[in-house]
Amino acid sequence: MIVRIHRDAIFQKQLKNLRQVGGLAALAADHAESIIQGITFQGIRRLSEAGRLTRHGEARLKNCIKYDLVGAYRLLAFREGEDLVFSFIGTHDECSRWIKNNSTNSSVRPLVEKRRNETCPVLAFQDEVESDSALEEEADAEDDYLDRLTAILDEKDLRKIFRGLCGT
Numbered sequence: 001m002i003v004r005i006h007r008d009a010i011f012q013k014q015l016k017n018l019r020q021v022g023g024l025a026a027l028a029a030d031h032a033e034s035i036i037q038g039i040t041f042q043g044i045r046r047l048s049e050a051g052r053l054t055r056h057g058e059a060r061l062k063n064c065i066k067y068d069l070v071g072a073y074r075l076l077a078f079r080e081g082e083d084l085v086f087s088f089i090g091t092h093d094e095c096s097r098w099i100k101n102n103s104t105n106s107s108v109r110p111l112v113e114k115r116r117n118e119t120c121p122v123l124a125f126q127d128e129v130e131s132d133s134a135l136e137e138e139a140d141a142e143d144d145y146l147d148r149l150t151a152i153l154d155e156k157d158l159r160k161i162f163r164g165l166c167g168t
Contacts, residue, residue: 010088036086
């Protein structure tokens with residue numbers, strides 16, 4: 001499950017440039033943004049649920065996820081454990097060129113903790129963690145209540161309360 005989303009600083013500039021160009025480029029930027037927001041707010045289990053992946057995926061780079069956007073644009077992300085790093089957005093040809101340039105260097109890995117990256121938690125996951133801790137607190141409160149009750153009540157009181165069950 002994805003816990004954190006990272007946006008590379010260069011990726012942020014690419015999004016900004018696409019929006020300034022307008023037309024299909026701006027639509028592709030909006031489409032990419034909707035995929036990222038979907039992952040962030042819905043906490044999807046499979047990355048293919050966020051948007052349409054390219055037919056053949058991306059085997060040239062390890063842990064790379066390639067989304068098919070409107071107007072033959074592509075969005076590249078890398079999964080690093082529980083982190084997802086969005087690294088590139090551009091046309092099909094630009095994407096192929098970027099992959100080719102980076103696949104020759106076997107040490108290419110997205111920097112999750114890059115200083116200029118924008119990082120945000122996946123909110124659906126945060127809600128899940130918070131609800132789990134709330135359930136644990138409720139269970140502890142119930143146990144505490146039962147302990148106090150059993151300390152106060154004796155067998156005589158319980159027989160009065162549950163008279164119909166005991167048969168006396």
